[in-house]
Amino acid sequence: MARLNIESICKTYPNGANAVNGINLDVADGEFIVLVGPSGCGKSTLLRMIAGLEEITSGEVSIDGRIVNDVEPASRDIAMVFQNYALYPHMNVFDNMSYGLKNRKMPRAEIDRRVREVAQLLELEQLLERRPKQLSGGQRQRVAMGRAIVRSPKAFLFDEPLSNLDAKLRVQMRVEIRKLQRDLGTTSIYVTHDQVEAMTMADRLVVMNNGLAEQIGTPREVYQRPATLFVAGFIGSPAMNFAQATLAADRSSVDVGAGQLSLAAPSSAQPGAKLIAGFRPEHLKISEGDGPMKMHIELVEHLGTDTIIHGPLIGGDRDRVAMRMHGDLDFPPGSTLNVEVDPSAIHLFDPQTTHRID
Ligand SMILES: Nc1ncnc2c1ncn2[C@@H]1O[C@H](COP(=O)(O)OP(=O)(O)OP(=O)(O)O)[C@@H](O)[C@H]1O
Ligand SMILES: [Mg+2]
Numbered sequence: 289m290a291r292l293n294i295e296s297i298c299k300t301y302p303n304g305a306n307a308v309n310g311i312n313l314d315v316a317d318g319e320f321i322v323l324v325g326p327s328g329c330g331k332s333t334l335l336r337m338i339a340g341l342e343e344i345t346s347g348e349v350s351i352d353g354r355i356v357n358d359v360e361p362a363s364r365d366i367a368m369v370f371q372n373y374a375l376y377p378h379m380n381v382f383d384n385m386s387y388g389l390k391n392r393k394m395p396r397a398e399i400d401r402r403v404r405e406v407a408q409l410l411e412l413e414q415l416l417e418r419r420p421k422q423l424s425g426g427q428r429q430r431v432a433m434g435r436a437i438v439r440s441p442k443a444f445l446f447d448e449p450l451s452n453l454d455a456k457l458r459v460q461m462r463v464e465i466r467k468l469q470r471d472l473g474t475t476s477i478y479v480t481h482d483q484v485e486a487m488t489m490a491d492r493l494v495v496m497n498n499g500l501a502e503q504i505g506t507p508r509e510v511y512q513r514p515a516t517l518f519v520a521g522f523i524g525s526p527a528m529n530f531a532q533a534t535l536a537a538d539r540s541s542v543d544v545g546a547g548q549l550s551l552a553a554p555s556s557a558q559p560g561a562k563l564i565a566g567f568r569p570e571h572l573k574i575s576e577g578d579g580p581m582k583m584h585i586e587l588v589e590h591l592g593t594d595t596i597i598h599g600p601l602i603g604g605d606r607d608r609v610a611m612r613m614h615g616d617l618d619f620p621p622g623s624t625l626n627v628e629v630d631p632s633a634i635h636l637f638d639p640q641t642t643h644r645i646d
Contacts, residue, residue, distance in 0.1 A: 290352045290442035290475050291317050292338065297347030299333050307333040309499035318473045324486045325496030331479045335445045338477065339368045351442060367436035371448040373428045375420040382416040385434045402438045410434050426457045433465065437472065446478040462489060483525050495519045517642040520566050520635055526596060529572065529609040533565035546604030547581035552632040557645050564637040569596065569612035571633035579626030583611065588619050
């Protein structure tokens, strides 16, 4: 178990690519951090610098207060679990799990004890003699986890460890990994593309974009108060709806072309300011009365528990918006609905800085 401190860390690859552009992150002992962001934003590069697999261009990585920039990967006492598992194909499960311990010259009996203990924890006891190719994807993933756990490392780094698994197994493994991590109390950083994994697993989320951390916070903070337009659009599925907006003279409503939306509290922006208003699909609702806006129904998606309606707001910018309703509901495409937005669920952003405005 350990504290991890990442200070102003940057990575420029020899070809000139700036992959990470100054990230600060303090990870508490036992904390589970999830990194999310679009492909190429620098997630793997950041993990690899922490593990020592990639040289740090500038900035510092410390483990329990000790700077490890120049410490060899093997001496950092960090275990990394990859998407492709990276198991040795010619070794059985026992040997795959014990390989790192043998390299450390640990006594045979101690190795045996540790591997069997972790195999029991991961329900791999019956599979110790098998080769990786004789295992299912989920079992291989458990072996990769086991190999990390037997080392009792100070921290786990996970790079999309579940992305090769089918949807059902992902859900199962996601719960198992989180439970294991909690029981072991091992500080962890976990990279994923999966929104649900990010929201459900993280103590804190780091939303990355272009090598920077756009926002660091609990999943609920990030969802409920996205700090930038990018975060607002990236977290949440279907994505947040956006509309060009003009702040009214009294600053307590915005005009989005399709109608006037009341705000829960006056905005701090200047009267008449051009802003971007955002509202999530679940906060767009059918209006009991006449409604401030009309929505044209183009497409209806039935998810079983929820129904999602897509279409433009009449009189607004022509972009399509999404409305999410609980239940399996039927609406005829081509018809029109009176809609409104919950005033407490409207997010305003400055189109220049892209920052949130309260
Ligand atoms: N060895 C390398 N040499 C040069 N550029 C690299 C190298 N590795 C990665 N990059 C570049 O650095 C940037 C960040 O890459 P990185 O692999 O960290 O992204 P990522 O967020 O993990 O993406 P993904 O979600 O696709 O895995 C990308 O623009 C990538 O092309
Ligand atoms: Mg990656």
